[in-house]
Amino acid sequence: MKKTTIREVAERAGVSVSTVSRFLNNRPDINAETKERIQKAIDELKYVPSSIARGMVLNKTNTIGLILPDITNPYFSSIARGIQHTADQYGYSVILCDTESNPGKELNSIKLLRSKRVSGMIAALSGDCKDELLHLKSENFPFVQIDRNIPGVEVPTVTADNLLSAKTAVNYLIEAGHREIAHLAGDLSTKTARNRFQGFEEAMKESGLSINREWVLECEFSIASGIEKMSCILEGNQIPTAVFCGNDLIATGAYQVIKTAGLKIPEDISIVGHDDIELASIITPALTTMALDKYSMGQLAVEALIREIEDGVTTNNEIILGTSLIIRESVQNRYK
Amino acid sequence: MKKTTIREVAERAGVSVSTVSRFLNNRPDINAETKERIQKAIDELKYVPSSIARGMVLNKTNTIGLILPDITNPYFSSIARGIQHTADQYGYSVILCDTESNPGKELNSIKLLRSKRVSGMIAALSGDCKDELLHLKSENFPFVQIDRNIPGVEVPTVTADNLLSAKTAVNYLIEAGHREIAHLAGDLSTKTARNRFQGFEEAMKESGLSINREWVLECEFSIASGIEKMSCILEGNQIPTAVFCGNDLIATGAYQVIKTAGLKIPEDISIVGHDDIELASIITPALTTMALDKYSMGQLAVEALIREIEDGVTTNNEIILGTSLIIRESVQNRYK
DNA sequence: GTGAAAGCGCTAACAT
DNA sequence: ATGTTAGCGCTTTCAC
Secondary structure (H helix, E strand, O other): OOOOOHHHHHHHHOOOHHHHHHHHOOOOOOOHHHHHHHHHHHHHHOOOOOHHHHHHHHOOOOEEEEEEOOOOOHHHHHHHHHHHHHHHHOOOEEEEEEOOOOHHHHHHHHHHHHHOOOOEEEEOOOOOOHHHHHHHHHOOOOEEEEOOOOOOOOOOEEEEOHHHHHHHHHHHHHHOOOOOEEEEEOOOOOHHHHHHHHHHHHHHHHOOOOOOHHHEEEOOOOHHHHHHHHHHHHHOOOOOOEEEEOOHHHHHHHHHHHHHOOOOOOOOOEEEOOEOOHHHHOOOOOOEEEEOOHHHHHHHHHHHHHHHHHHOOOOOOEEEEOOEEEOOOOOOOOOO | OOOOOHHHHHHHHOOOHHHHHHHHOOOOOOOHHHHHHHHHHHHHHOOOOOHHHHHHHHOOOOEEEEEEOOOOOHHHHHHHHHHHHHHHHOOOEEEEEEOOOOHHHHHHHHHHHHHOOOOEEEEOOOOOOHHHHHHHHHOOOOEEEEOOOOOOOOOOEEEEOHHHHHHHHHHHHHHOOOOOEEEEEOOOOOHHHHHHHHHHHHHHHHOOOOOOHHHEEEOOOOHHHHHHHHHHHHHOOOOOOEEEEOOHHHHHHHHHHHHHOOOOOOOOOEEEOOEOOHHHHOOOOOOEEEEOOHHHHHHHHHHHHHHHHHHOOOOOOEEEEOOEEEOOOOOOOOOO
16 A cells, blocks of 8 residues: 655656656646656556645645534535535535534534644534634634524624525415414524524514414424424414424424324415425425525635635625525415 | 644743654653643644644545545435544544546546545445556555445445345335336446346346336436436336335435326335435335435445555455335235 | 755654 | 654755
8 A cells, every 4th residue: 555656756757856746736847758758657656646745845735624513414415515516626625524513523623624734614513612713713714604603703604694584484474374373493502593583583573473482492403303393382272373494304394293193284284494405395295495505505615715715814704695485385375 | 824833832842842742642751740841832832733744654644535426315425424423433534525426526536535645435436437446456545335336346345235125125016916016227337226126127027027128217316317217107108006216316206206197106106215215204105115224334334444444455345234124105005 | 957955744763 | 751863745945
């Protein structure tokens, strides 16, 4: 497993390492036939330059660290794909850290990535890594947050316009004649979930509707959690006519228990989700939800990060993606 | 963004770099108070050792390269999660390459990962990278294939027992009284799809059933492709009573067109999938499928790879995971 | 157009 | 118990 080095190439080609180096970085001033000899040596030796040795001297690794709570969550895997492809286009590779939303793992990941000397990081953090982020910021370490942002840390952020998006969703329900609306919120330790919750509250308030506190439950962003909390709602003595879910996974969980309870969607209960993951159009009835371009979120994050890296200055730009209401079959119009 | 080096730590602590290095690698022979001084310097400087400089001299990066066709495919994201977690436990990080099944990108990824001097690679390849793999093998480069294997390349492989699994699935259909069975095969450039197809054929043959060639269609492993090919089947003049799908995504696509056509599952057409992704239990009716422990596949792959890396010899162990039939609601027993 | 030498941040003998 | 030195594979002055 011994790797060929630039030195062996140089010897075989009968030139010095610096000439080979020049060749590798296609500098102009090399004799044509020297070039050929070097190329020949490279081919014969199947030489692949070590980008880590290169990074060592250039002090850049062209690697970006990606910290995600759960790569199996389709929302994040779509973002990851956008990130990987975009990074690739710009000549960067990505190291993936999956933290299971565990704050300890998040901190470890940050440390790990620093030791790997990544050029920058993109993260969706759950725990309170504020001190750590502040420190990175103070070092001018390129960092961008995605999906959620930790308040008080001024680094670029790519998020959805969650407040407006949630309002749009809830208003749609209200316009369809719903008054008794529940909210299965996401993990409220995330800004994303808090914003969506706030959008729910504002929409209700602005329409003069009262919020039944027993119908506002916090979930994790998962199917299992949606199942658990929707069950709580169905066990209550009153049942809402509609529920706005913190994301499509939660909505999917809600579907399960509603169906199991012998209730019909949307006749008995209407549901609106958020994110428009592939699942949304597949479950029955197809889920009405707020679409969010996850791939773009990843792409924009990489582009923002690379700007930080290459400009050498850190900013605190906020990129906010719009969402759009996708009307499918899970909401009943009560006026009809 | 200038990083603190071991040298600055040494100066601040008033010792030599080698002492700091010893401290970092917790060698036993250091004076207790020297230790304290070093720790203090490290804390004050917020020093994080460069694992790339370290890797440079030790000639090991503790990084593994992961090459996958599509991280948004839940099958692969589950595998990726198993890989990431296991690698993490063993002190390795993972660089992710998403190739979109594009052979060119696969080759590029291999080259990239070599230049990054990863300790080893885990890959699910689509194209014909045989020459490349043979070369890696000749260099004793640690490599393990997952999900599918390229014939003729003797590297460790972690796959499912796809042939047996497919036979089990098809036999289940046959025992339920089905005779006219279609197969929506996966991408036949993969060994996985070929084995499942072969399992289908064998099961049919062993039961003395004939295969209608118009009912054997090749798909990509995606919902969209399942939609397309299932449509072809429904457009034929005869319709099968059951279809065995190459994976759950294809099955999900089939669901869509069957429902759209006004047909009922399983009354009109029974469906069996493969892999048991989360989706399988969520679609209506819940999909009967062959369960495969994807997380374990990732875990086993990492463990096999680390064995290669640490033993310094490459083997060609084949790890074959069993599958199990999960009976849900998508198959009708025609005898009842 | 090409080579020699220094140095990126670290570890590992070899000294003391 | 600690310091000195060489060197990992590369790029980059600075010579010639």
